[in-house]
Amino acid sequence: METSIRTLIVDDEPYSRDELKHLLGTYQYIKIVGEAESGESAILSSIQLQPDVVFLDVEMPKMNGMKAAKALLELKKAPLVVFATAYPQFAAEAFRYNAIDYLLKPFDEEQLHETIKRIERKFIGPIEQDTGKPPGKLALEVDGEIIYLEPKEILYIVREDKVTKLITKNREFETKTPLKDLESRLLNFGFFRIHKSFLVNLEYVNRLSPWFNGAYQLEIEGRKELLSVSRNYVKALRSRLEI
Secondary structure, three states, X not given: OOOOEEEEEEOOOHHHHHHHHHHHOOOOOEEEEEEEOOHHXXXXXXXHHOOOEEEEOOOOOOOOHHHHHHHHHOOOOOOEEEEEEOOHHHHHHHHHHOEEEEEEOOOOXXXXXXXXXXXXXHHOOOOOOOOOOOOXXXXXXXXXXXXXXXXXXXXXXXXEOOEEEEEEOOOEEEEOOOHHHHHHHOHHHOEEEEEOOEEEEHHHEEEEEEXXXXXXXXXXXXXOOEEEEOHHHHHHHHHHHOO
């Protein structure tokens, strides 16, 4: 029997609902069972649809998200609440209502990914990655297809404008998979985070050169471009590279 996490999206702005629906649609276990545009309809929909999780906006006409969350907690089957809002100032109050997370608009895909992992652990438990993939290969969705890459073929990975690019010796691949997800899946294959946007295969590092303000630049075997190394990662990187 397929496991699914029943999810309700509540926001008075149709565009925000559509964006969140699109982002959540990439997750295997998330099943969107409905949408609501107000706090009142969120409560009615929760009674009717019995969602496991409600993604809830804060600023809405009449009944706002905080009042709606309080009412949701009193239901016989109270859903988990994830606040999804443009207003950071309500974060402290949000966790009084047993919120599992507080997401800010515009949504950051890596933060959303961490939220979904927490939700999955709550309802499903630890999830094995890449079930059914060939041993030792990285499974990626690229242009609607699943491809399998040998980790040793990947030189480095970069995140640009909500797209993740995997650079190999012979070509490039683009995927929507967040960099943080790839980092955890490649942890045992010699990859290392050097910047919020870069993950490199240490096997192909040729040179590490000082740049400015404590930052460095990294030269990768067979590539002309230099990769930025954030000063926050320099010490740990040098420790990994040096004998």
